[in-house]
Amino acid sequence: MAAYFVGVDLGGTNIKAGLVDEDANVKIKFSVPTGIEEGPDKVVANIVAAAERAIAEAGVDRKDVAGVGIGSPGPMSHRQGLVINPGNLPGMKNVPLRDLVAKATGIPTTLENDANAAAWGEFWAGAGKGVQDLVMFTLGTGVGGGVITEGKLLRGYFENAGELGHMLVQPGGRLCSCGQKGCLEAYSSAYFLARRAEEFIAEGRPSSLKTYVDRGEMLMAEHVVAASRAGDELARQVWDEACYFLAVACVIMQHVSNPQRVVMAGGLIAAGDALLQPIRKYFKELTWKLLDDGPEILFATLGNDAGFIGAAGCAWQAARTGEW
Amino acid sequence: MAAYFVGVDLGGTNIKAGLVDEDANVKIKFSVPTGIEEGPDKVVANIVAAAERAIAEAGVDRKDVAGVGIGSPGPMSHRQGLVINPGNLPGMKNVPLRDLVAKATGIPTTLENDANAAAWGEFWAGAGKGVQDLVMFTLGTGVGGGVITEGKLLRGYFENAGELGHMLVQPGGRLCSCGQKGCLEAYSSAYFLARRAEEFIAEGRPSSLKTYVDRGEMLMAEHVVAASRAGDELARQVWDEACYFLAVACVIMQHVSNPQRVVMAGGLIAAGDALLQPIRKYFKELTWKLLDDGPEILFATLGNDAGFIGAAGCAWQAARTGEW
Numbered sequence: 030m031a032a033y034f035v036g037v038d039l040g041g042t043n044i045k046a047g048l049v050d051e052d053a054n055v056k057i058k059f060s061v062p063t064g065i066e067e068g069p070d071k072v073v074a075n076i077v078a079a080a081e082r083a084i085a086e087a088g089v090d091r092k093d094v095a096g097v098g099i100g101s102p103g104p105m106s107h108r109q110g111l112v113i114n115p116g117n118l119p120g121m122k123n124v125p126l127r128d129l130v131a132k133a134t135g136i137p138t139t140l141e142n143d144a145n146a147a148a149w150g151e152f153w154a155g156a157g158k159g160v161q162d163l164v165m166f167t168l169g170t171g172v173g174g175g176v177i178t179e180g181k182l183l184r185g186y187f188e189n190a191g192e193l194g195h196m197l198v199q200p201g202g203r204l205c206s207c208g209q210k211g212c213l214e215a216y217s218s219a220y221f222l223a224r225r226a227e228e229f230i231a232e233g234r235p236s237s238l239k240t241y242v243d244r245g246e247m248l249m250a251e252h253v254v255a256a257s258r259a260g261d262e263l264a265r266q267v268w269d270e271a272c273y274f275l276a277v278a279c280v281i282m283q284h285v286s287n288p289q290r291v292v293m294a295g296g297l298i299a300a301g302d303a304l305l306q307p308i309r310k311y312f313k314e315l316t317w318k319l320l321d322d323g324p325e326i327l328f329a330t331l332g333n334d335a336g337f338i339g340a341a342g343c344a345w346q347a348a349r350t351g352e353w
Numbered sequence: 354m355a356a357y358f359v360g361v362d363l364g365g366t367n368i369k370a371g372l373v374d375e376d377a378n379v380k381i382k383f384s385v386p387t388g389i390e391e392g393p394d395k396v397v398a399n400i401v402a403a404a405e406r407a408i409a410e411a412g413v414d415r416k417d418v419a420g421v422g423i424g425s426p427g428p429m430s431h432r433q434g435l436v437i438n439p440g441n442l443p444g445m446k447n448v449p450l451r452d453l454v455a456k457a458t459g460i461p462t463t464l465e466n467d468a469n470a471a472a473w474g475e476f477w478a479g480a481g482k483g484v485q486d487l488v489m490f491t492l493g494t495g496v497g498g499g500v501i502t503e504g505k506l507l508r509g510y511f512e513n514a515g516e517l518g519h520m521l522v523q524p525g526g527r528l529c530s531c532g533q534k535g536c537l538e539a540y541s542s543a544y545f546l547a548r549r550a551e552e553f554i555a556e557g558r559p560s561s562l563k564t565y566v567d568r569g570e571m572l573m574a575e576h577v578v579a580a581s582r583a584g585d586e587l588a589r590q591v592w593d594e595a596c597y598f599l600a601v602a603c604v605i606m607q608h609v610s611n612p613q614r615v616v617m618a619g620g621l622i623a624a625g626d627a628l629l630q631p632i633r634k635y636f637k638e639l640t641w642k643l644l645d646d647g648p649e650i651l652f653a654t655l656g657n658d659a660g661f662i663g664a665a666g667c668a669w670q671a672a673r674t675g676e677w
Contacts, residue, residue: 104644162510176609178509183502185611186486187646190502192608195641198524200601207641209604277524280533284516285500285609287509317519317531320428322511 032095032348033087035080035136036341038143039072039101041065041117045333046079048087048094049341053154056087058337069121076126077133096344096353097130097138100146100336106188110140110353127353139347143336145182145191148175149346150339151292155331162288165329166193166275168297168304171206172214176286183286194218198277216274219250219297226253226267236263254300269307276311283316283323294329356419356672357411359404359460360665362467363396363425365389365441369657370403372411372418373665377478380411382661393445400450401457420668420677421454421462424470424660430512434464451677463671467660469506469515472499473670474663475616479655486612489653490517490599492621492628495530496538500610507610518542520605522598540598543574543621550577550591560587578624593631600635607640607647618653 031050038045040063047058061079064071080097102115110127112118131138141149148157148165157163161180167173174193176183183190194214195207202211203221215221227248230239237256241248256264279291298304309326316323331338347353355374362369364387371382385403388395404421426439434451436442455462465473472481472489481487485504491497498517500507507514518538519531526535527545539545551572554563561580565572580588603615622628633650640647655662671677 160510178502178507178514179505181503183610185502186484186613186648187611187644189644189646190609190611192611195608196605197601197639198521200522200598200639205641207643209639209641274524277521281520281605282609284519285514285606286507287511287514287516289510315521315524315533317529317533319531320511320513322513324510 031089031093033089033093034095034341034344034348035083035097036337036339036344037076037079037097037099038146038336038340039063039076039099039118041102044075044079045337046083047334047337047341048083048089049338051345053338053342055334055338056089057083058334063118065118065120069124072118072121073124073126073129077130080130080134080136094136095348097134097136098146098340098342098344098347099126099130099138099140100143100340100343101126101140103142103189105140105142107139107141107184108188112140137344137347137353139343139353141182141340141343142188144173145175145184146339146343147173147294147335148177148191148339149182149342150331150335151294151329152177153342153345154338155335156292156327156329157290160290162286163290163292164193164282164286164288164324165292165294166278168217168219168293168295170218170220172218173295176282178286193278193282196278196281198274198281213274213278217271222253222267222271223248223250225270226264229263229267234263237261238264250297251299254303258303268303272304272307273311275308276315279308279312279324279326280315287322288324291324291326292329293326294335298328355413355417357413357417358419358665358668358672359407359421360661360663360668361400361403361421361423362470362660362664363387363400363423363442365426368399368403369661370407371658371661371665372407372413373662375669377662377666379658379662380413381407382658383407387442389442389444393448396442396445397448397450397453401454404454404458404460418460419672421458421460422470422664422666422668422671423450423454423462423464424467424664424667425450425464427466427513429464429466431463431465431508432512436464461668461671461677463667463677465506465664465667466512468497469499469508470663470667471497471618471659472501472515472663473506473666474655474659475618475653476501477666477669478662479659480616480651480653481614484614486610487614487616488517488606488610488612488648489616489618490602492541492543492617492619494542494544496542497619500606502610517602517606520602522601522605537598537602541595546577546591546595547572547574549594550588553587553591558587561585562588574621575623578627582627592627596628596631597635599632600639603632603636603648603650604639611646612648615648615650616653617650618659622652
């Protein structure tokens with residue numbers, strides 16, 4: 030008997046959903062508006078509708094659908110199946126999403142943190158396939174993370190494990206949006222590295238990026254990458270620092286969870302070798318020489334599909350272990 | 354039927370051994386010389402003799418002894434039961450200690466990293482009792498560590514997880530004995546904090562500690578603690594920095610493994626509140642304000658017994674899970 034899993038990646042703007050088989054092959058995928066402006070009940074209805082649509086459009090037998098997995102922004106609780114109060118889903122407060130979806134669909138449902146779900150996706154079907162000890166950094170507006178050890182997601186007592194963007198890599202350093210000083214996110218996220226460049230420009234340092242600032246445009250990480258490639262010294266410094274602190278974070282994770290592989294995901298990996306090569310170079314410089322236990326550092330391969338595939342993978346894992 | 358477990362803590366100078374019951378009650382304990390100068394075969398014989406002595410002196414029925422646990426310095430391999438090449442056990446190269454002891458005693462045996470075993474001891478019977486998500490820092494000559502998540506030791510792909518002394522807390526900072534710059538160990542170990550004080554003195558800074566240096570004595574961490582208590586400014590600064598970076602490490606672990614409790618162990622905890630209060634204070638200052646998910650930070654309670662009790666506890670766990 031074939032088994033299929035619905036995966037739902039719940040975002041602030043869109044719900045990405047799809048259906049995959051037990052080998053992580055995608056049968057169908059699509060995206061629909063989250064509809065948060067219509068309230069939490071409507072969001073739940075949209076999720077249920079997306080799950081039903083995935084099953085219907087994939088044309089599989091409903092009784093072969095063994096689970097629904099949902100990736101939700103935090104704060105949330107996997108154990109309680111609860112969406113607590115995500116910043117990008119205003120109004121979604123203490124919604125027992127897992128049980129609501131399970132009841133509406135009649136299919137066992139699991140709820141996971143979206144960053145964990147994405148890491149699980151790469152573990153199950155992407156750059157981490159075949160690897161049991163994995164760390165993933167998701168480099169987007171912020172820096173997210175996920176840690177898998179011996180083939181299990183690390184969740185932590187308060188269910189906030191793997192918040193790798195908030196590791197201190199420069200204690201007392203740049204102020205992060207979380208209130209800490211010197212977080213990885215404050216140096217290596219798309220948002221903060223662009224702010225870093227703007228600050229240098231405001232200090233009067235010369236840069237080709239000044240044209241954006243002068244036009245009143247918000248500087249983007251892509252601009253910094255492009256300017257760095259073109260030889261702009263300020264851009265090069267900001268980008269280099271972002272890579273350096275990612276390497277620092279890799280060294281820390283080497284000694285904490287000692288993974289076989291570190292996977293870099295998210296929008297910033299569009300920079301390609303300009304990102305990967307400096308991270309690898311700095312990692313080599315920074316890591317110890319006592320033992321040769323450094324992880325491979327590579328890019329994720331599932332792109333924006335990691336979220337819903339990983340959510341489906343969480344359902345696959347729950348079906349195997351019986352722990353929903 | 355009662356079940357008992359032999360615990361062996363293999364050190365460079367002494368073997369500490371004992372017998373405990375399944376509730377971690379110590380029936381007997383003692384210490385014997387390791388005998389490394391007589392070669393690896395003799396060390397193995399001494400371990401076997403210590404295990405036999407523990408059983409005999411405790412007066413328990415041999416068939417009620419369900420396992421032997423050994424904590425060994427690294428590098429070692431739990432999975433292979435192998436002592437690879439510890440710096441403080443010269444000549445112990447690729448010794449299949451687990452199988453040698455199991456064969457000689459006829460009792461199932463497990464081998465664990467000594468820092469992991471000590472953390473497991475606190476988890477099983479000490480400051481971590483009742484807690485499933487735990488981090489331990491052992492503050493001795495170096496800084497060791499152990500991480501327990503959902504009641505399981507984190508080992509990592511290369512079996513070097515929990516090397517918390519080598520987390521970078523000040524990238525590019527003080528050179529550590531491992532070759533990295535800015536390790537936790539380079540600031541917060543007994544050895545390095547004393548060296549730090551000596552360096553300041555060599556730079557000509559005034560300190561009551563200069564009397565040790567002038568007498569040609571090696572400065573010890575205890576001297577720094579005592580001088581700091583007595584109001585010596587240089588000592589205070591060095592000690593404060595050691596506590597600060599331990600708090601940084603706690604914040605990092607908060608976001609990585611998200612433990613319920615962080616336990617501080619090792620010789621330095623003799624400093625008492627002079628250690629614990631500043632760590633807690635700095636942790637509060639450094640951690641995020643987004644969520645209230647900081648761990649309790651406390652002292653270990655088993656002292657030097659954590660190693661052998663924890664080793665016995667590893668055997669207890671192996672007997673329960675069948676994974677030796």
